[in-house]
Amino acid sequence: MSSPVQLSHEGAVAVIRVNNPPVNALGQAVRAGLLEAFAAAEADAEVKAVVLLCAGTTFIAGADIREFGKPPQAPLLADVTQAIENFSKPSLAVLHGSALGGGLEVALACHYRIARRDARLGLPEVKLGLLPGAGGTQRLPRVAGVAVALEMIVGGEPVTAAEAERTGILDQLFDGDLLAAGLAFAEQLQAQGAGPRRSGEATVCLTGGADNAALLEAKRREVQRSLPGLFSPLRCIAAIEAATVLPLVEGLKRERKLFQECLQSPQRLALVHKFFAERQAGKIKGLDTAVETRPISSVAVIGGGTMGVGIALSLAAAGLAVKLLELDADRLATALQRVASTLDKSVQRGSLSAQAMQQRLALIEGVTDYAALAKVDLAIEAVFEDIAAKQAVFEALDRVCKPGAILSSNTSSLDLNRIAAFTRRPQDVLGLHFFSPANVMRLLEVVRGAQSNAAVLASAMQLGKRLKKVAVVVGVCDGFVGNRMALQYIREAELLVEEGASVQQVDAALGEFGMAMGPFAMLDMSGLDIWQSMRQRQRASLSAGQLLPTLLDRLCAAGRFGQKSGAGFYLYPDGSRTPQPNLQLAELFDELADGVHEDIDPHSLLQRPLYALINEGARILEEGIAQRASDIDVIFLTGYGFPAHLGGPMFYADQLGLDKVLQGIREYQRRFGANWQPAPLLERLVAEGKTFTEWGQQG
Numbered sequence: 001m002s003s004p005v006q007l008s009h010e011g012a013v014a015v016i017r018v019n020n021p022p023v024n025a026l027g028q029a030v031r032a033g034l035l036e037a038f039a040a041a042e043a044d045a046e047v048k049a050v051v052l053l054c055a056g057t058t059f060i061a062g063a064d065i066r067e068f069g070k071p072p073q074a075p076l077l078a079d080v081t082q083a084i085e086n087f088s089k090p091s092l093a094v095l096h097g098s099a100l101g102g103g104l105e106v107a108l109a110c111h112y113r114i115a116r117r118d119a120r121l122g123l124p125e126v127k128l129g130l131l132p133g134a135g136g137t138q139r140l141p142r143v144a145g146v147a148v149a150l151e152m153i154v155g156g157e158p159v160t161a162a163e164a165e166r167t168g169i170l171d172q173l174f175d176g177d178l179l180a181a182g183l184a185f186a187e188q189l190q191a192q193g194a195g196p197r198r199s200g201e202a203t204v205c206l207t208g209g210a211d212n213a214a215l216l217e218a219k220r221r222e223v224q225r226s227l228p229g230l231f232s233p234l235r236c237i238a239a240i241e242a243a244t245v246l247p248l249v250e251g252l253k254r255e256r257k258l259f260q261e262c263l264q265s266p267q268r269l270a271l272v273h274k275f276f277a278e279r280q281a282g283k284i285k286g287l288d289t290a291v292e293t294r295p296i297s298s299v300a301v302i303g304g305g306t307m308g309v310g311i312a313l314s315l316a317a318a319g320l321a322v323k324l325l326e327l328d329a330d331r332l333a334t335a336l337q338r339v340a341s342t343l344d345k346s347v348q349r350g351s352l353s354a355q356a357m358q359q360r361l362a363l364i365e366g367v368t369d370y371a372a373l374a375k376v377d378l379a380i381e382a383v384f385e386d387i388a389a390k391q392a393v394f395e396a397l398d399r400v401c402k403p404g405a406i407l408s409s410n411t412s413s414l415d416l417n418r419i420a421a422f423t424r425r426p427q428d429v430l431g432l433h434f435f436s437p438a439n440v441m442r443l444l445e446v447v448r449g450a451q452s453n454a455a456v457l458a459s460a461m462q463l464g465k466r467l468k469k470v471a472v473v474v475g476v477c478d479g480f481v482g483n484r485m486a487l488q489y490i491r492e493a494e495l496l497v498e499e500g501a502s503v504q505q506v507d508a509a510l511g512e513f514g515m516a517m518g519p520f521a522m523l524d525m526s527g528l529d530i531w532q533s534m535r536q537r538q539r540a541s542l543s544a545g546q547l548l549p550t551l552l553d554r555l556c557a558a559g560r561f562g563q564k565s566g567a568g569f570y571l572y573p574d575g576s577r578t579p580q581p582n583l584q585l586a587e588l589f590d591e592l593a594d595g596v597h598e599d600i601d602p603h604s605l606l607q608r609p610l611y612a613l614i615n616e617g618a619r620i621l622e623e624g625i626a627q628r629a630s631d632i633d634v635i636f637l638t639g640y641g642f643p644a645h646l647g648g649p650m651f652y653a654d655q656l657g658l659d660k661v662l663q664g665i666r667e668y669q670r671r672f673g674a675n676w677q678p679a680p681l682l683e684r685l686v687a688e689g690k691t692f693t694e695w696g697q698q699g
């Protein structure tokens with residue numbers, strides 16, 4: 001097999017080209033190839049300089065993540081970067097696309113760096129539970145200072161090429177051809193008689209005048225406050241600190257030790273699972289990958305309420321033309337006003353330029369007549385959650401939309417197959433379940449109807465990517481994957497309160513576990529009425545012995561729908577969004593608990609909601625509503641604030657041990673009865689000694 005690293009010559013310049021699709025990751029063959037190519041250039045007396053560049057759409061995007069956790073194979077990347085830095089002739093890295101992680105570390109080991117103007121540079125290792133382990137924590141602070149290193153290494157977000165040039169990481173930006181730009185810069189170096197300029201020998205961080213100790217301490221405090229319980233961010237800081245107090249060789253050793261600690265951490269395992277799970281979610285089992293997608297450039301959004309406005313904003317942000325249809329001119333004006341004020345707030349916050357706001361506004365056209373939708377490629381219905389309302393909309397869409405237009409519903413829970421049957425083209429219908437606020441939340445459940453055709457599904461997945469969302473295919477059932485599972489989790493949270501725990505106690509327990517917010521704060525935020533309607537349907541189909549709580553219904557009956565009505569499980573005085581304890585509830589809860597307060601063991605505050613979630617996840621998996629366990633994880637990681645470092649509910653269950661989970665569920669079944677019937681798949685997997693992840697890969 002030919003090496004993914006090729007060496008060629010352009011006069012006195014050795015050109016080293018990495019070609020390892022799709023992202024030029026630094027697998028073993030690339031590492032070995034780099035060492036070999038640099039050694040050959042070193043030995044060749046004719047070679048006066050080296051230009052390193054990559055084929056394809058990107059520079060090296062990092063270490064090969066698939067190798068983590070496997071026995072290391074020589075040469076180690078840290079040894080490769082050290083060898084590159086030690087090279088005796090000037091070397092130049094020419095960046096384009098994404099220079100991430102180990103890729104940027106290779107570039108930092110080269111003596112000079114230039115980048116195409118559209119490149120992005122970053123050290124995202126922290127997002128995988130790691131730290132840069134090939135010299136990045138030692139070389140970046142030396143080149144760009146401690147403040148920049150802390151920002152990039154602890155934050156993990158990439159920076160633009162322009163930003164990297166400003167901070168001294170890059171020597172020059174260019175447009176156009178990589179090789180031409182590289183050779184021109186190498187020629188310039190030769191003309192100046194420039195020799196190697198080693199990042200490890202740079203002294204910016206020592207002499208830049210910044211108070212490095214104070215910067216490090218401030219970042220440490222920030223991380224302890226905002227990312228409690230995370231393993232790698234504090235180690236990132238410790239590694240950067242080493243750069244400020246130790247010589248390079250010692251600093252590199254310290255980095256290596258800290259990197260190894262991160263590599264062994266369960267958090268790394270979970271975060272890498274998340275990385276691959278998100279990418280796997282885009283693949284639809286049984287779907288011909290060659291299927292042709294339908295082009296989408298104009299979209300109708302029907303209904304300009306909470307969701308319709310958010311969806312329109314999301315589409316316009318991706319450059320798609322939107323026709324927003326409302327019932328009448330007044331409602332349309334209100335919807336367009338909401339569009340404008342949301343964009344305006346972004347401009348005020350500084351997250352959007354005034355020009356971009358104008359561009360997006362120009363893309364959203366308000367209409368009240370279906371005739372205006374005749375030519376759209378896709379329609380997304382977001383009207384009231386009422387089957388008669390959906391019927392009227394889909395019949396109208398079926399009448400006016402061109403053949404081949406994709407017709408979709410944002411319904412949270414109605415039967416998509418019934419909706420599809422309102423049209424004469426059920427094969428073109430599917431669900432696009434956005435999450436609120438739709439312009440912010442990354443999750444998109446793509447609901448596959450019984451007749452949705454392959455091109456329609458593939459087009460929806462492609463649209464998700466274009467909207468920068470994580471699209472996950474789900475089957476038709478009440479609540480689909482996310483809400484159906486969450487309803488079981490909420491059930492247990494409510495029952496705990498009915499048994500005597502406080503709302504704050506339950507929310508605090510799940511908050512400490514790492515959920516972005518506790519179940520009651522989440523209910524208040526999303527609106528209690530949405531959950532109540534699902535609960536009512538759940539009540540109508542209960543099996544013998546099952547018991548549902550009544551708190552949610554009581555609050556709704558009292559007109560407390562959560563944040564939007566100023567009160568729910570918490571209070572929100574004067575339009576505040578910060579939950580405040582709702583003391584009046586205590587009386588209501590006393591009455592509900594019938595005066596009998598069980599001693600709530602702190603463990604069950606956490607375990608009961610989580611085990612209820614996992615048990616329902618197992619049913620969903622077995623029914624084929626989710627394609628694989630990791631899809632369920634993605635849904636909870638991106639849509640429900642499940643802690644990323646625990647990998648999602650199904651991965652978390654695998655790590656706990658499914659036998660332990662089943663044992664816990666059986667114990668609850670003994671204590672609380674039919675609500676806790678173990679999912680047959682869970683029992684089967686325990687009997688077979690398998691995990692959810694393994695089952696998902698097979699099934």
Ligand code: 3HC
Pocket residue numbers: 022023025061062063064065066077098100101102103105124125128130131132133134136276279280
């Ligand atoms: N290793 C192995 N595979 C990788 C990879 C990596 N570093 N980066 C991406 N891939 C794979 C993906 O799994 C996917 O494979 P698939 O087609 O089989 O599903 C394929 O490449 C394409 O990836 P995306 O779908 O993500 O493509 P995009 O074009 O949307 O994004 C990207 C490209 C911005 C490079 C994105 O893939 C990315 O962010 N990759 C990870 C970057 C990263 O985290 N690098 C640091 C790694 S850790 C490290 O370097 C440690 C060092 O310090 C020692």
Ligand code: NAI
Pocket residue numbers: 302303304305306307308325326327331381382383384385386389392393410411412413433434435436526
């Ligand atoms: P909403 O009540 O805020 O907005 C509905 C809008 O649709 C109103 O502005 C109304 O005037 C308009 N409308 C009603 N009938 C119409 C018709 N025939 N033609 C044109 N416009 C019409 O409702 P919301 O919250 O935006 O929900 C919309 C849909 O999205 C529902 O199906 C809901 O279940 C779903 N959904 C809601 C989420 C949420 O958190 N609010 C989350 C995900 C999905």
